[in-house]
Amino acid sequence: MGRITYLRFAFSLFFRDATTSFLHIFFSTFFATGLILSFFSIRTDKSVSDVSSIDLFRNSPYLVLALSSAALIFMGIVRTTSRSGDTGIMMAVGGNRFGCILLETTELWIIHGFGFVLASAASFFYPPGNPALVSVLDYASAFLYESALLGLAGGCTAFLHTLVDPYRSIRRGK
Secondary structure: OOOOOOOHHHHHHHHHHHHHHHHHHHHHHHHHHHHHHHHHHHHOOOOOOOOOOOOOOOOOOHHHHHHHHHHHHHHHHHHHHHHHHHHHHHHHHOOOHHHHHHHHHHHHHHHHHHHHHHHHHHHHHOOOOOOOOOOOOHHHHHHHHHHHHHOOOOOOOOHHHOOOOOOOHHHOOO
C-alpha cells in the first residue's frame, strides 16, 4: 500500500466525489481555453480596443482574461468551501493547518490541471489564431498563471477554513 502522501490523499478526495470533480474539470476546460486564447491574443495583438464597441468580447483579450480569471477564482473558492467539513475534521483530529491548506490546494491543482490539459489538447486541434504564431510559451504562461491564481484563491480560502474552531458546535451542545 505504501505511505500516504498529500498527493495520494488528494486523489482519493478527487475520486470520492467523482461527479463534482468531473464537472469542475469540464468547466475548467472551458475557462482554461479562454486563458489560452487571451494569452495568445495579448501576445500577438498589441492594439487597445474601444470599450464602446459591440465587438468588445472578440476584440478585447483583456476582458476574456479577466472573465476567465474571475471564473477560475470562483471555482476554486467553491471547491475549497465544499471541502470545509473535511478541513474541520482534519483540524479536529490532527491540527496540521499547513497540511490542510496543502491538501486542498493540491486537489485544486489536480482538477484544474486535468482541465488545462484538455483545453491544451483542444486548442492544438483548433488553434486560437494563426497556427504559425502559436507558441508553447502561451500555454506555459497560461498554465503558470492559472496555477498561481488557483493556489492563491484556494490557499487563502482553505486558510480561513482552518481558523474555524471545529469543536465549537460540540461545546455549544453541552
